Amino acid sequence: MLVAIVMIALSAFVLYQSRQDAAEYTRINLRNIALIAERDIERNFALYQLSLQTLIERLRQPRIMTLPLAVRRQVLFDRMATAGSLGTVLVVDRSGRVLLDSDDATPDQVSVASQKYFIVQRDDPHAGFYISDPYSSPLRFGTPSIALSKRISESDGSFGGIVVLVISLDYFRALFGVLSLGPHGSVSLIGKDGVTIMRQPLGNGILGKDISQSHTFRRFISAPEGSFSEIASIDGVRRLYWFKNFPGLPLIIMVAAAERDMYALWRTRAITIGSLMCIFGAVFIALSFSLAAQLRRRIQAEDELRLIARTDVLTGLNNRRTLDEILAKEWSTVKRNGSEFSLLFVDLDRFKAYNDTYGHQAGDDALASVARCIAHSIRRPRDTAARYGGEEFVVVLPDTNASGAQAVAEKISAAVNALNIAHVGSEHGCVTVSIGATSCRPDEDDDVASVVRAADAALYEAKAHGRNRVATVEKLHG
Known part of the structure; x- marks a missing residue:
């Protein structure tokens, strides 16, 4: 029994180590996926910033601003395609009225004065490159989008308007859609204010949802990057998370694998090996008991033979x-x-x-x-x-x-x-x-x-x- 228990214990230890290895492999895989997504987003956002800064510099050139509207649009927006075909670029005056639209040669009298990305730039000269929360863009037929805005300052430092790059959230959906995280895995892009920008899989009410009070989000902002296991508040699935805070952007990338997917192969292997070891242990113990019983019978027979050899059969006394x-x-x-x-x-x-x-x-x-x-x-x-x-x-x-x-x-x-x-x-x-x-x-x-x-x-x-x-x-x- 001791040998069988030791063998089963060793098998259990090996299976436990295998489970730990599966978790570690998944953790490394999640980290690599997060880094790939982070670098893609950072690269594009750096390009977006450069494009907006270039646009601001061109707007400050008086010669360009005196060109006819069609030529001016071509000069200002000819390189916007290098930022990808994902965004609409707007030039907005100090009152919030759209002056130029990269998608519309003659923009309507549209005002964005009520939008937060305009208000932040108007009220804060040091706002810099601002990333808005998700919203339904009226300029893109209600498409879920985010706006990247940058302030236009006059020569005296006063507010002169903004330039805006409106990005459809389909960009993030396409990016996250190619990531392999298993049937119940998830990936999210979250603002450092706790607002969800995109999540895959996407459910109702997730875009723009504020999770800043959740325990999971507090873990996200507790360190530059890290890993932990927890039950998701959105769907109640226990997942292994890997998160990383963008060093130059107010964003957090989170990738997670469900434990049921992470341990699926291990669970099958553990059931197979565990069952075989239990059967083997039971057979081993049964054979050991059978052998022990035979040995006891043999010892008893030998004792009886020794007793017979030393005892008088009739009286039971020594012979x-x-x-x-x-x-x-x-x-x-x-x-x-x-x-x-x-x-x-x-x-x-x-x-x-x-x-x-x-x-x-x-x-x-x-x-x-x-x-x-x-x-x-x-x-x-x-x-x-x-x-x-x-x-x-x-x-x-x-x-x-x-x-x-x-x-x-x-x-x-x-x-x-x-x-x-x-x-x-x-x-x-x-x-x-x-x-x-x-x-x-x-x-x-x-x-x-x-x-x-x-x-x-x-x-x-x-x-x-x-x-x-x-x-x-x-x-x-x-």
Whole structure:
């Protein structure tokens, strides 16, 4: 599970980095698009400024102003085409009356005195190159436009009128229309006063809309350029924005890509990779659990085999082979510690007669019952009981003196008697045991075999004196 979780976590990290890369790629792409649009607008506006300044200089030449109207228009406006075929150029006198129109040889008596681009230039000698808010131009049949105006000053500095270049907003629409920003992307040109000049896509009421109080606009004017992610107030779509303030113009260019478009390819890839990794992780975990279950079954089987190899199947006590190992180990320990060692030999009385009378199955049941009595009579961790063979059992009691061994033996004998298993072939009328006990403090030259012989001898003594009793003898040598 840990390996699968690590693999899934690594995949999630890679997908997260891929998402970050998609956002960074989009941010760079937006910046490049903004720079392209900015440079195109700056180049054209610089040309517009130059054209208006050239027009003002020509208007100041008395010789040109004395030419016939048709010739004068040709001289004044012959280079206006270099500014593109997007604008109408007007010459307006100090009262706001249109004197010359680049599109009309004989302009009507039209006044623009109420237009803001005229008022600003009239009232502020330092207004310079002024860019108006979007408006419906009466000179261009109500076409949405902006006006670029510049003041004409007399020799004494007084107001002498303005020159105006009226630009259709179709110019910006055409410029923004070729920019690739995805199905839900947007691009806007905004005045630094917060008035929207153009937006693509264009919706109702967007042209001329004042967004100066919006949180998004405050982000636009907070730095010369930058990027951020936010939900648009116009349509509620979350977008990644890149904005740039024009250094020489009161304009802000903003391009934005919708996050749903920005992450569309990444989302498909993430779903595919994520699903595959989850499936792989689930399969990996399932296989791991299956393998673990098999290993547990194998370990359990091996434990059972080891238990069978060390345990007597009938009684559940240790077998003879295990008894030999325990005797060797405990004998070595008590010799090293100099402590006492006791051993009990337990034998069922008249067991052959019991088998002959009640059958071997009953005999096996009697053996198992006696084994349980022996197991329940020893409590210390190091005390051990084993089936020695046939109806004989051995109890190993390390660190136990003669009185302790006697007490354990009496407890076993009493427990067997309490079973009250009928035995007509016994002089006691029930199944009983005879127990031989021996205890010693081993010397350097002693071996455990002598202790076993002593316990065996004590067992025969118990049988010789009427059975169903405990006999004790000292350890035998030789």
